[in-house]
Amino acid sequence: MSKPSRSPRPRSQRQRFEVAVTSVVEKRLGALPVVSEFTRRLDLAGIVDEVCSGGAIAHVTHGQVIEALVPNRLTSPAPLVRVGDWARTWAVEEVFGIEAGVLNDNRLARALDAIAPQLETIAGTVGARAISEFGSDVSRLHWDMTSMSVHGAYPAEDQDDNFPVISYGHPKDRRTDLKQIQAGLAVSADGGIPVHARNFDGPPAEVSQVVGAMKDLRAMADK
Numbered sequence: 001m002s003k004p005s006r007s008p009r010p011r012s013q014r015q016r017f018e019v020a021v022t023s024v025v026e027k028r029l030g031a032l033p034v035v036s037e038f039t040r041r042l043d044l045a046g047i048v049d050e051v052c053s054g055g056a057i058a059h060v061t062h063g064q065v066i067e068a069l070v071p072n073r074l075t076s077p078a079p080l081v082r083v084g085d086w087a088r089t090w091a092v093e094e095v096f097g098i099e100a101g102v103l104n105d106n107r108l109a110r111a112l113d114a115i116a117p118q119l120e121t122i123a124g125t126v127g128a129r130a131i132s133e134f135g136s137d138v139s140r141l142h143w144d145m146t147s148m149s150v151h152g153a154y155p156a157e158d159q160d161d162n163f164p165v166i167s168y169g170h171p172k173d174r175r176t177d178l179k180q181i182q183a184g185l186a187v188s189a190d191g192g193i194p195v196h197a198r199n200f201d202g203p204p205a206e207v208s209q210v211v212g213a214m215k216d217l218r219a220m221a222d223k
Helices: 032-041 044-051 062-075 083-089 092-096 105-134 206-221
Strands: 141-150 179-188 194-200
Touching (some): 032 044, 032 092, 044 105, 062 083, 083 092, 105 194
Antiparallel strands (some): 141 179
């Protein structure tokens, strides 16, 4: 016995399927949320903007640029170029609210130039904020210095008096053929939190810098 054939459904009764095509963007997240939480608790952007004026006229302030550079240094410690490309592959816009195109070389240079004369103040203020925010014990501090050798002539008459003098000294790497600058860092014995940083001229011996560092720390503690 043959089965009766079924006529096709009218077009109006046929089931319709709608397919939505959306683009998928993949970005690396990594430790960005953690870094963002710490920089905001420390009010890094606010401290930089308070010390370095003039950045508000741009799309982002100097403080916002520096805040974005912190995770860049932690996740991609490469030469400071093409930071915008890094921001496109990482979730910088989603976490920090900064478009990748804003972090171009020109904007980075202006922010770094703005904070250069104020590095000691910024580092000290952020360090003090870290102490109060996280309750670190600073009754004992560790002070350490290092030297950074540089290649080039660096004539004294061409150097800026507002910055450390690059000259011959007593380098840690024993490259006495190269000129140098020195840097010191004080960290808390509890947690190793940096509370004070300072750059020094190349020639003086390390022992001669200790008294100045102690005076700086005392002045910071009195604030």
